[in-house]
Amino acid sequence: MGIPELLVPAGNLEKLKIALTYGADAVYVGTSLFGLRKYAPNFTLSELRHGIEFAHQRNKRVYIVLNSFAHTHTMDTLPDMIDALAALNPDAFIISDRGVFDLARARCSVPLHVSTQASVTNAAGCAYWKAAGAKRVILAREVSIAACTAILDHVPIELEIFIHGAMCASYSGKCVISNYTAARDSNRGGCVQSCRHRFGVHTNTADTREAHIMNAQDLMGIHHLKSIVSAGIHSVKIEGRMKSNLYVAQVSRLYRQAIDRIVQDPEATCNDLENELETVSNRTFSDGFLDQRQTACNTQFTQYSKSLHFLGTVQALDDTYAYVHLKQPFTTDTPMQWITPTGTHTAAIKSVTNAANMPLTAADLKPNCLIKVERTADIVPYSILTQPVS
């Protein structure tokens, strides 16, 4: 029984380190060009170099996303960029555009993965991309696990599927809503997620009503891992390069546990891990298309759901203190917990100072500041400080 790769999003260098520290086998990252998260911090070349070295030192992998659909005039910059990225020795490029794919193949030997943006839904599509030189196909989210088995019966190729995270309302890559409604190109990193809005619905057969009509709930496939492992799917991917450090830590840690648990005992359940995944901000969960075509949708979205606040991330440790980059204010009179690669631990924080050792009160705790708290044995670099939602 093969062990599927756990592939986690890394929107920046810190998240890359968090993902790999918390259990991911590989991460996917983007630069500011030719990716689909133009407004994420993304990586500089220096950060990529450092991140790839960090990963390789741990026998882990970094895939670079180049999955926008390029227009001809932007292709001019691509050769130099591919050369520069290939020199960093990444483990793959993720590409959706056939022109970009051919250019990358001609210029370097970096393995090529076909992005879910290419909307590959069948064995013939996989065969096409394999013949073009693809090592792996990231299938459309609309493909079921059973269909993956059928594909692998026809085409010996690495398959990757999404297992967790937000989902496009459309077939990924088959949407230009933002192009026309916001003058930003959905398929070149400018998606404004208009599909998430509330719409008035008018038909001839029903009264006008308002609903989040295109509310694709978040995907959670942790309880399908047994089928995924049996199907021989090579990699399970988690969505979310713009999500928080807490999200990256939790999905990496919990899916790592789940995969290891299922590989060891295929009959094992993951209900406890599922409950923990629900603590992070989400739009409520569904199985997506993993089991079968999703027909019904929850069109009554009200708000994001979560039970944990993400407070901050440990940036450094000395003998006595942990330095936490704070993202959200907190009060010490409410219980807090550390999330670390090994689990969750109560955070007993008695006093807080800034990096210059000046005591801070609750009023001083603002987003984007560094605080010092007493170090305990549980805390390691990239530990995440959280507080329950009251």
Next chain:
Amino acid sequence: MKPELITFAGSVDGIHTAIQAGATHIILDDPAISCRSYQDPDLRRLDTLDQLLHATKQYPGCQFSVNCDKLFHTHEFALLDQVIGRILDSPVRWMRVQDIGAMAYIAEHAPAIRIILNTEMGNANAQSMAAFAQTAHRQVLGNELPVSAIKTIQKSVDTQYELMVHGPILLQYSYRRYLGSLMETERVIQGSIDDTDYPGRHFPVLDNPHGHFMFFYMDRCLLGYSSVVLGLNLSGWIVDGRGQSDTYLTTALSAYRHCLDSYSTGDIAPVQAVSPRPLKPMFFLVNNTEQDREPARDGTVLGTVIDVIKGDCIHVSLCEPFRGFQDPPRLGLPQHDRYQHYASIPPVHTLTGEPCTTAEPGDIIQLPWIKGASPKAVLVV
């Protein structure tokens, strides 16, 4: 050679009507395989296709193609085999696909069939089109391509091109059934939706067993630019009247027929009069959807301020290696072109207070506070 005037027909009467209005190439539209069909499909039968293929014999001077533009899932290839078989038994030799897998499959199993590739979205550069031209005989240019880009592509890729000159703009193809979730009894549902944040913009929607399709609240119309389109020497002009009234379709076809026959710019007024939505050229003239929003900056961004202790120090998370300063650095917010300059080269420490001469991306360094320093400012050298 004069471009074909192309449109869709889902019935024998529809073929006749379209040809009478000036169409010279009819796309046969069976709801079982044509994802954006407004007819109620029986996904196991191809009765409509049979009727349409049979009817083509009455129009020997007209070109025909079969629309097969759904994204196929692996279990649906038996249906694709049936379509291929029907086409090979008919005089029709053109087939339209969106699915790259279906394209490759048809090329391998039925090389006599000529393929028209219409990816709807995404196939937008010369290199991509050159690669697909190895399998497809024709490609439909995306609605997001401006005329300048079309000309550039045509210069470097010698293949046949079609362009949608008129009709509703598809914004989205989903495999979910969003309206079907609200109205479970309906098989094919038409309507419109308007974003409550931007009321008054009514986006047409179609929900059928193939999925959910959303369209723009204006239709594309190149009548006013038909002389420019003529200059592109395309193989075909597509007028899409699916789901619209017969009047919408025939009026538009007649107008474009006139443009093609007289080599002149068309009159938009009569076509607008029968259109339920405003008519615009959309991205045909210019497409500025990929603006570079990164501010131009001279110098290298070394890192981002993550902490400010007023009067004492700041902490910077590095995105580039730090090897000491050659000149005094400066701080500024990315969206503004205003910087606070250090008066001299500042001392640098690690987060834990030790002197620092080198650091790597991801490390945090400490510098003296200067007036104007704020979180998220960038340190530039």
